[in-house]
Amino acid sequence: MSLNHAELEAIYLTVALASITTVLLLILGTPLAWWLSRRRGSIAATVEAIVAMPLILPPTVLGFYLLLMFTPDTALGRLWQQLTGTQLAFSFSALVIGSVVYSLPFVVQPLQSAFQRIPQGLLQAAATLGAPPLDQFRSIVLPLAKRSFVTAASLGFAHTVGEFGVVLMIGGNIPGETRVLSIALFDSVESLRFDEAHRLAAGLVVFSFGLLFLLYRSDRQQGWRVRA
DSSP: OOOOHHHHHHHHHHHHHHHHHHHHHHHHHHHHHHHHHHOOSHHHHHHHHHHHGGGTSOHHHHHHHHHHHHSTTSHHHHHHHHHHSSOSTTSHHHHHHHHHHHHHHHHHHHHHHHHHHSOHHHHHHHHHTTOOHHHHIIIIIHHHTHHHHHHHHHHHHHHHHTOOHHHHHHHOOOTTTTOOHHHHHHHHHHTTOHHHHHHHHHHHHHHHHHHHHHHHHHHHHHHHHHHO
8 A cells, every 4th residue: 555645744843843853862861861970869850850751751741841831921932032033832843842851751761770770890990091081982982882872762763653742742643734644543443444554553663663672682692702
């Protein structure tokens, strides 16, 4: 069965959204995860709780408050409109911001766990030899946490692809602008276009299973190599 123009458009928007979001998540999440892995106390615990809130908070709640933040009546909304000439709410940019917030724990937590497992003695030895912090991170932390970066990027990408509640609240259903796959699927079911809904749903199921299968398979192979 061939895909129609609307479905191809939704796929393109979804891939673009997930790709941009994943890059931003790695840029923002890496230093945040590193900071959380090195800190203790109530401040770090507070930041960690805020980062993890999307894991249990209903997406519509997060989407509702983001929508209020994005309206032209707020400082952020007014600033965005002054800089771009367009409103932030119900735009692709709003989807990117919302996706970064909503998928942040899926990137930060794997990286934080990986950073915490790195032996402190290696970093201390590098510091003793005169390596600055950035050098230590590049030559020691990144190679040891490489696998976790792949996992974090994959989870961030996949979670963004599957978003619905946040996307619907802040983006609506605008063809070519905010109508990503999850919204297109909902629209197909609501309009009783079940053949189209089956195609979209099956594609998302195959994508989710395939990505998770590759991650778990890679983890098992890596584990066997380490034990060998």
